Amino acid sequence: RKEVEQDPGPFNVPEGATVAFNCTYSNSASQSFFWYRQDCRKEPKLLMSVYSSGNEDGRFTAQLNRASQYISLLIRDSKLSDSATYLCAGLSGGYNKLIFGAGTRLAVHP
Amino acid sequence: GAVVSQHPSWVICKSGTSVKIECRSLDFQATTMFWYRQFPKQSLMLMATSNEGSKATYEQGVEKDKFLINHASLTLSTLTVTSAHPEDSSFYICSAVSGEKKYNEQFFGPGTRLTVL
Numbered sequence: 001r002k003e004v005e006q007d008p009g010p011f012n013v014p015e016g017a018t019v020a021f022n023c024t025y026s027n028s029a030s031q032s033f034f035w036y037r038q039d040c041r042k043e044p045k046l047l048m049s050v051y052s053s054g055n056e057d058g059r060f061t062a063q064l065n066r067a068s069q070y071i072s073l074l075i076r077d078s079k080l081s082d083s084a085t086y087l088c089a090g091l092s093g094g095y096n097k098l099i100f101g102a103g104t105r106l107a108v109h110p
Numbered sequence: 111g112a113v114v115s116q117h118p119s120w121v122i123c124k125s126g127t128s129v130k131i132e133c134r135s136l137d138f139q140a141t142t143m144f145w146y147r148q149f150p151k152q153s154l155m156l157m158a159t160s161n162e163g164s165k166a167t168y169e170q171g172v173e174k175d176k177f178l179i180n181h182a183s184l185t186l187s188t189l190t191v192t193s194a195h196p197e198d199s200s201f202y203i204c205s206a207v208s209g210e211k212k213y214n215e216q217f218f219g220p221g222t223r224l225t226v227l
Contacts, residue, residue: 008151043203043218057118087153096142096207098216102153 003017003027004090006101013108017078021104024070028073028092033071038103040084047073047086048093078108113137115208116219123194124227130190131222133204139184144216145172145177148201160187194226 007104013019025033036044040103044097048055050062061074085103092099113136122128133143142161146154157169159181166179169176178190187206191198201223 040200040222041221043221045218046215097159097206098217099155099156100153109220 002101003092003099003102004088006104008102008104010105010107010109011049013078013106014076015080015110017107017108018074018076020075021073021076021086021088021106022070023101023106024071025070025090027090027092027099028066028069030092031071032091033064034089034091034098035071035073036089036100038087040085044087044100050088078106080108080110082106084106086089111215112208112215113202114140114217114219116204116222118222119220120225122225122227125195126193127191127217128132129190129194129224130188130225131148131202131204133187133206133219133222135185135206135208135217138206138208140187141184141213142207143181143187144189144205145179145189146205146208148221149202154203179218180181191224194224198222199226 004025033050035047037047038044048057050064052064055062059076063072085105087103088101089098099105115134117132145157148154156169157172160179160181162181162184170176181187201221203221204219
C-alpha cells in the first residue's frame, strides 16, 4: 500500500462550484501534512499546511482527521485559475522527507 | 526570500552520456536538500536526501552509483545522472530546507526536464 494515496481525478467542475479532495495516509507516525499545487511542467508550490483544527485561507479549507487517517482540501467558488494538480504530502522520517500522493487533477471550465 | 534555482532547466542528451544538474539555494543556507523525480502524470518520487558535507541517503530502489549526489556547500547540491538511458528521461526537481526555519518548509526549484535520446 502506498504511504499517501489520492484519487487522480480528473475533477471537471464549472466555475463557482465547490470541490473537495481527499487523501489517505498509512503512516500514523506522520505528524505534518501539506497541500501543494502543481501546474503543468512546473514545480509544486505550497498551498497550505494541514492542522487537526482545520486551516482556512480564503476559498481554501484543509482538514486533518487523524482517527481516520485522511486529509481533505475544500475549494469554494472555483475559478478557472484553480485548474491544476493538487498534491497532498506528509512528512516522514527524521530528515523531514516529504512523501507525496499521486495528485488530483482539477479542471475548472466556464 | 527562499529562492531555489536549478540549472539547466532542460537538457537533451545521447544515451550513454552523463548529465549534471545543479540545485542552488540563492538567499539562504540549506542544511538539507532533496532530489525528486517525476514521470508524466505521476507524483514526485523522492530519490535521495542530501546533507551538506555527508553522503546522500538514497531511497529504496534508487541506484546510488547511477545517480551521484554531491552536496559540497550549504547552497549547492548536484545530481549527476551517469550513463543516461531513455528510461531516465524525466522531470528532476530539487528542494531545499533552511535550517533556520522552525518547521523546515521545503522550497522547490523549478525543475530540470531531461530527455535522453
